[in-house]
Every structure is written in C-alpha cells, then in structure tokens.
Amino acid sequence: MPDSTNNSSSARFVDGAIPAGLLAAVRSGRPLVHHITNSVTINDCANITICAGAAPVMAEAPEEVAGMVAAAGALVLNIGTLSAAQVEAMLIAGRRANELGIPVVLDPVGVGATEFRTATAHRLLDTLDIAVLKGNAGEIGVLAGTGGSVRGVDSGGVAGDPVETARECARSTGTVVAMTGAIDVVTDGSRVFLVRNGNPAMDRLSGTGCMASSVTAAFVAVADDYAVASAAALAAFGLAGERAACGACGPYTFRTALFDELAGLSPDDLAGHARIEER
Ligand SMILES: Nc1ncnc2c1ncn2[C@@H]1O[C@H](COP(=O)(O)OP(=O)(O)OP(=O)(O)O)[C@@H](O)[C@H]1O
Numbered sequence: 001m002p003d004s005t006n007n008s009s010s011a012r013f014v015d016g017a018i019p020a021g022l023l024a025a026v027r028s029g030r031p032l033v034h035h036i037t038n039s040v041t042i043n044d045c046a047n048i049t050i051c052a053g054a055a056p057v058m059a060e061a062p063e064e065v066a067g068m069v070a071a072a073g074a075l076v077l078n079i080g081t082l083s084a085a086q087v088e089a090m091l092i093a094g095r096r097a098n099e100l101g102i103p104v105v106l107d108p109v110g111v112g113a114t115e116f117r118t119a120t121a122h123r124l125l126d127t128l129d130i131a132v133l134k135g136n137a138g139e140i141g142v143l144a145g146t147g148g149s150v151r152g153v154d155s156g157g158v159a160g161d162p163v164e165t166a167r168e169c170a171r172s173t174g175t176v177v178a179m180t181g182a183i184d185v186v187t188d189g190s191r192v193f194l195v196r197n198g199n200p201a202m203d204r205l206s207g208t209g210c211m212a213s214s215v216t217a218a219f220v221a222v223a224d225d226y227a228v229a230s231a232a233a234l235a236a237f238g239l240a241g242e243r244a245a246c247g248a249c250g251p252y253t254f255r256t257a258l259f260d261e262l263a264g265l266s267p268d269d270l271a272g273h274a275r276i277e278e279r
Pocket residue numbers: 135136137153154155180181182183184197198199200201202203205206207208209210211212234237238
C-alpha cells in the first residue's frame with residue numbers, strides 16, 4: 001500500500017507563529033509535568049522537560065500521586081518498565097487528573113510485546129480520559145487493532161498506511177494520537193498534522209520516544225488544542241534533533257547536544273523552522 005505521508009500534493013504548512021507561541025507559553029508558564037515513568041529513561045525525561053521550559057516531577061508511590069498530580073499542568077503515564085504497583089499509581093493519578101481537567105499523555109512503550117503491557121495499555125485507555133496517546137508506529141498499530149509489530153520496545157512498523165492507522169487509533173480510542181517516526185503523524189481522528197522535523201540520529205538513542213512524550217506533555221499543559229500542541233512539541237524536539245546532529249559524532253555526543261539545542265531553542269527559531277503540514 002502506498003504511504004500517504006509521501007503525498008504532499010495538498011501540502012499546507014501551519015503558521016510558525018503557532019508552535020512559537022506555545023513554546024513561549026511553556027517557557028513563561030513553566031508548567032509542572034508529573035511523570036509516572038520507566039526506570040531506563042527517567043533522568044532523560046526530567047532533563048528534557050527542563051530544557052523545554054517546564055518543570056518535571058517523578059512520583060509513583062500510590063500514597064502520594066493524587067496529591068502530586070493536583071499541582072501539575074500535565075501527567076505522563078509511561079509503561080516502559082511496568083509493575084502492578086505502578087499500574088495502581090497510574091490509575092489513581094489518572095483519575096485525579098481527569099477530575100481536575102489536567103491533560104494525561106499516555107506512552108504505551110512496548111505495547112504488543114507482552115500480554116501485561118497490552119492489557120495495561122487497554123485498561124488505562126478504557127478507564128481514563130487520555131488527552132494524547134504518543135507511541136511509535138508499531139505501538140500505535142497494535143492499539144489501532146489494524147496491525148503493528150513491536151519487539152521489546154522497538155517498532156517494526158504498521159501493516160497498512162501510517163496516516164490511516166493513526167487516524168483509526170484516534171477514532172477508536174477517542175484520543176489525539178501522536179505517532180512518531182521519520183515523519184510524525186498527529187491526528188484527532190479528523191485533522192491530520194505531519195511533522196517533518198527530526199533527524200535519523202534520534203532513532204539511534206534509547207529514550208527519544210519517552211522524551212518526546214515529556215515535551216508533548218509540557219506543550220499540552222499550556223494549550224487547549226492538544227493536536228496542535230502535540231505537533232508543535234514534536235516540531236520543537238525534532239528541530240533540536242536536527243541542530244544536534246553532526247555527521248561524524250557518536251550517539252552520546254548527539255544526546256548531549258540534543259538537550260543543549262532544545263534548551264537554546266527560541267520561539268523565533270521554532271517559528272522559522274517548524275515544518276508542520278496540515279492535511
Ligand atoms: N528517522 C528519523 N528521522 C527524523 N526523526 C526521527 C527519526 N526517527 C525518530 N525520530 C524522532 O525521534 C523521536 C522518537 O521517535 P521514535 O519513533 O524513534 O520513538 P521510539 O522508538 O518509541 O523511542 P524509544 O527509543 O524511546 O523507544 C521523535 O521525536 C521522532 O520524530
């Protein structure tokens with residue numbers, strides 16, 4: 001099946017002032033982003049949140065998550081290193097966030113790889129009002145039910161057209177879907193945004209997907225339109241990746257530069273270089 005992200009005959013780019021305004025709002029509002037997340041990339045998520053202009057907190061004790069999320073602008077639920085206790089904490093924090101109107105970003109890391117991950121991702125989607133579901137192509141394909149392949153935490157891609165897969169996932173889950181890859185696809189089921197920022201070096205580092213969720217949460221914390229905010233966040237993160245990339249440097253040099261470039265990214269830079277196409 002042809003990949004409809006390649007068809008740019010009807011390309012219409014979102015005005016750069018929109019992502020720029022959201023980045024400025026993150027920087028001035030410095031929203032607290034509460035994470036319940038995996039133990040592999042937790043420190044990277046904290047620091048990329050700061051580089052975006054927001055404030056991270058990681059808290060997962062069931063005893064305190066309801067109290068913590070009440071002070072947050074957004075909640076990230078990342079199932080990368082799941083345990084039964086974490087699921088309990090995610091449900092408590094997610095319910096409280098929903099009561100308070102705080103947007104929840106779900107990162108279904110490795111869904112499809114095991115029964116536990118798949119059952120948990122569906123349980124979170126069924127129980128909570130998720131604002132943004134951010135996953136790689138394989139993860140979104142699994143949750144769309146249209147075919148996706150995942151090994152460990154790595155995407156093996158989707159069975160059909162990526163845009164239609166993301167759209168079907170958004171419709172069936174009632175969320176904004178942000179499907180990452182060389183071109184990120186963001187959709188609320190009707191509108192579709194293709195984010196053409198980023199660099200292949202981002203795929204050679206563990207945790208860029210988790211960091212993309214943190215940055216997305218920082219942006220949705222200051223926005224009403226979660227699809228536009230997700231696209232803006234992925235454009236900002238992708239642009240930092242473009243600027244961090246250098247032909248010869250290794251993955252860890254790139255990683256350091258990725259943090260520095262996001263921290264140094266100005267709203268004007270983003271206005272001039274965000275490549276968000278609306279279909
Ligand atoms: N080939 C690429 N070209 C440009 N950007 C990319 C490419 N691959 C990944 N990215 C960017 O890297 C980020 C992470 O996306 P990716 O789909 O690799 O997540 P993931 O595989 O879930 O990550 P993780 O390593 O955390 O499991 C996104 O912001 C995406 O836009």
